[in-house]
Amino acid sequence: MASPARSWFAERVPLGRSDVTVTRLGLGTAPLAGLYSAVGEDQATAALEAAWAAGIRYFDTAPHYGAGLAERRLGAFLATRPRAEAAVSTKVGRLLVPGEATAGGEGFHDDQGLVRVRDYSAEGVYRSLSESLERSGLDSFEIALIHDPDDHWQEAVTGAYPALERLRAEGAVRAIGAGMNQTAMLTRFVAETDVDCVLVAGRYTLLDRTAADDLLPLCARRQVGVIVGGVFNSGILADPVPGATYDYAPATEDVWRRVRALAERCAEHGVAPAAAALRFPLRHPAVTGVVVGARSAREVTENIAHAATAIPEALWAELDASGVT
Template identity: 45%
Template sequence: MNVRKIGQTDLSVTEYSFGTAPLGGMYRACPRETAMETLEAAWTAGLRFIDTAPWYGFGLAERRVGDFLRDKPKGSYVLSTKVGRLQRPVADDKVPSYGFVDPLPFETDYDYSYDGIMRSVEFSYARLGLNRIDILFVHDIGVYTHGAERNAVYLRQLLDGGLKALDELKSSGAIAAYGLGVNEVPVCLDVMAEADIDCILLAGRYTLLDRTATAELLPLCEKKKTSLVVGGVFNSGILATGPVEGSHFDYMPATPDVLNKVRAMEAIARSEGLPLAAPAIQFPLQSPAVASVLLGTAKPSSLIRNMELTERRLQPDDFTAYEAHTLVAPELGTDAVRV
């Protein structure tokens, strides 16, 4: 599989990568055996960049990823996890769901400060059972998750101390790169105005359907040599299922406008003899700012099916017809499970 560099670092990642939110029980339970089989399917398919987070199942995904990678050769993979949420043990009857099924018995506290970042990394080492993390993403900073008032506090924590912690970790060689892991564009612009970061894991905002990142963020990333890792390429499912009854966009039921746009896109794909999911999964890699497309699933069969969508390599001109039906600034949901 082709690889691309992360920013100006010496780190390279595979063009397709594996996201582990579903292994933490996002929306439905994921038995351990299924999680391991899915990780094995991703490894067999050549995905050597694996992303996880303390948030996914409140530590469950990190534990499973660590167990899977522990016997893999050093240097044979790139691992990212996230900071900004600390897990606190609670009684079994006090465990929140936040969309996760059968998570570990913890509650989450937000902390983007210097000490919070450092504590988060130490906790992740312990859950993973590994002594190396390559990339750290600051998880879900932004108005989308916190609202304007709370985010002002958290953003100040990050700018005043959290970024210093990340820079120290990178300078010491503990990590190779750091950046943001978010679902919105504005906070990326806010942080990049104050600091240089290596990469951004951006979910749902640079897809075949949603081009919110195109106007400002992509040009800025190219200028500052900040790499994008693009998640949520199916926009919560609708670009995989098509405009069927019950389809979701941005974690919410799709609106009539979105359904109509996807219907038009599906017709274009069919005229080329393709399922809509094929251009959807390949579209982000047309930008030189994009280092990897992140695919998340808890089913080996889904992972294999997604990788089959990449076998017929599409060219930049193949995506032109879809532009007339894109969204530039969709209204964001307020009660989503952010990844």
């Protein structure tokens, strides 16, 4: 008999109106490409192996992650597994060109002598996906997302989006959307275009429920799939200790106050805050799944344990009523 954790991770669900299905838990590959600190090849492979063994079959990547390193490592791993079992999302909007990269630039510690150039044009989309296919060795991506077009709405909606729409119509990709750390522009994409899905990072968590105001209800009405990333708000909910970050910056005292109150309520029910954080987004009917990054097999195993934790309804009720979230 399959373990509860395996069954939970292996559940495949449709991604919006598309014919793509993803597992309820996906693996984000940014940490495997040296986000915040370098990760060796063997360590990255072990993390991917642990995720696959747990039943995870959705993997999210991007050229931005380690200047292509994440795509290369993921592609090399999937070459050893049945490709048809996996769903992979990559992103467009940042082209990689030769240049002198600063060590640790943009948070990554292995930039391969490449620098990132923003390009949300149609030509940039075609070039980006072509180069991603070459780097990864994959023959296609199931999902293509416009990556962080925060200051580039016009170019993204008149260049990148129509290009992805054409690629979807041609069958080159099966689902299209956008991935961002904000909800306002994602809501515009859902309202004004025909995206299949969105990836919203950090805006539907125990500490920030902004996505529930407009984005999630609209996605539900329009049958747009929602993948939630950043469930730990860049670290503080995974390991709430001094020095932890909230949205990639040192946590403020107000955030610490809320985290301490949350942790106290979780402790009363014998639940780790990380477990509650990982399971929280899946309570919303509009949410298709969550994607969580990991930099080692140990972190993957920890996330699996958190995801398998049964969360008492009484704890959810307290967190909803208390205002600490």
